[in-house]
Amino acid sequence: MSARVLVSQPIPERGLELLRREGIEFEINSRPHPLPKAELISALAGKEGLICLLTDRIDAELIERATLLRGIANCAVGYDNIDLDAAAARGIFVTNTPDVLTETTADLTWALILSVARRIAEADRFTRNGLFRGWEMMLLLGGDVHGKLLGIVGAGRIGMAVARRARGFAMRILYCNPHRNHALEEELGAEPAPLDRLLEESDFVSLHVPLLPETRHLIGERELSRMKKSAYLINTSRGPVVDEAALVRFLREGRISGAGLDVYENEPKLSEGLRNLDNVVLLPHIGSASFETRSRMAEIAALNIAAILRGEPPPHRVNPFSPQPSTL
Ligand code: GLV
Numbered sequence: 001m002s003a004r005v006l007v008s009q010p011i012p013e014r015g016l017e018l019l020r021r022e023g024i025e026f027e028i029n030s031r032p033h034p035l036p037k038a039e040l041i042s043a044l045a046g047k048e049g050l051i052c053l054l055t056d057r058i059d060a061e062l063i064e065r066a067t068l069l070r071g072i073a074n075c076a077v078g079y080d081n082i083d084l085d086a087a088a089a090r091g092i093f094v095t096n097t098p099d100v101l102t103e104t105t106a107d108l109t110w111a112l113i114l115s116v117a118r119r120i121a122e123a124d125r126f127t128r129n130g131l132f133r134g135w136e137m138m139l140l141l142g143g144d145v146h147g148k149l150l151g152i153v154g155a156g157r158i159g160m161a162v163a164r165r166a167r168g169f170a171m172r173i174l175y176c177n178p179h180r181n182h183a184l185e186e187e188l189g190a191e192p193a194p195l196d197r198l199l200e201e202s203d204f205v206s207l208h209v210p211l212l213p214e215t216r217h218l219i220g221e222r223e224l225s226r227m228k229k230s231a232y233l234i235n236t237s238r239g240p241v242v243d244e245a246a247l248v249r250f251l252r253e254g255r256i257s258g259a260g261l262d263v264y265e266n267e268p269k270l271s272e273g274l275r276n277l278d279n280v281v282l283l284p285h286i287g288s289a290s291f292e293t294r295s296r297m298a299e300i301a302a303l304n305i306a307a308i309l310r311g312e313p314p315p316h317r318v319n320p321f322s323p324q325p326s327t328l
Pocket of ligand 1: 054075076077078079101237287288
């Protein structure tokens with residue numbers, strides 16, 4: 001039997017097991033890198049389903065060429081790598097993997113908050129490099145986290161999970177979101193605020209918005225200049241939400257205290273000068289990277305594809321369209 005589904009890159013076994021259990025034949029690219037576009041187009045020929053990762057660019061041309069495709073299951077909560085309109089125009093479902101990665105990503109956001117404020121990565125490099133010559137009163141002083149003000153930009157699932165953890169640090173919370181989040185206000189006493197106020201008052205500004213045309217460079221020169229000199233910027237959302245060149249300038253000139261980044265504007269490239277700065281903690285986009293969560297993500301992507309192939313609406317569909325386009 002020929003494969004009905006393409007798995008674009010390696011994913012945890014649990015997702016593949018589910019496909020096998022459902023009796024779905026699949027083909028997998030076993031190299032841990034995105035296939036070049038021409039190879040992806042040819043691998044998709046004759047496939048009804050695609051399980052892909054956020055590094056796969058699924059554009060209109062590719063969707064057009066995949067004539068039998070019925071579903072695209074992104075193994076990520078974000079789906080800015082997929083042309084949703086092109087998929088909807090062809091009646092192709094697009095799905096993501098929400099919820100399962102919320103807590104894991106919030107944990108990593110906190111790892112960045114603590115690392116950048118308390119200079120953990122820098123202190124680790126210092127110790128490894130044999131520079132530790134005994135306790136010093138003024139050695140590697142950082143900023144306190146407890147009792148400070150946390151500004152959450154984007155109060156969805158992940159923003160809220162990050163805010164919940166702030167309770168243990170006795171922090172006040174401001175949030176900025178297109179809609180009021182009453183649960184966040186009632187449960188955590190968080191206060192809604194316009195972005196400018198949040199930037200001006202927060203000690204930690206943490207970004208949790210999806211990448212959309214209106215969130216591209218949401219944080220640029222103007223916004224950074226509103227932040228306090230003692231404040232830190234944390235980004236575990238999508239790189240292009242921040243104007244990275246402007247951020248490098250602000251970090252280099254000490255106009256903000258530091259940044260914790262898991263994502264970059266042109267991944268995997270870093271902006272000129274970023275890697276040379278000590279007041280930034282740099283991670284390679286590992287927000288959801290725990291064994292448990294990545295396995296769940298793979299399983300959910302497979303569940304979505306299995307539903308689509310059975311002719312059912314998938315549980316985590318992100319593009320609205322009529323599943324049975326009119327044939328009148
Ligand atoms: C990771 O960045 C995701 O969108 O799941």
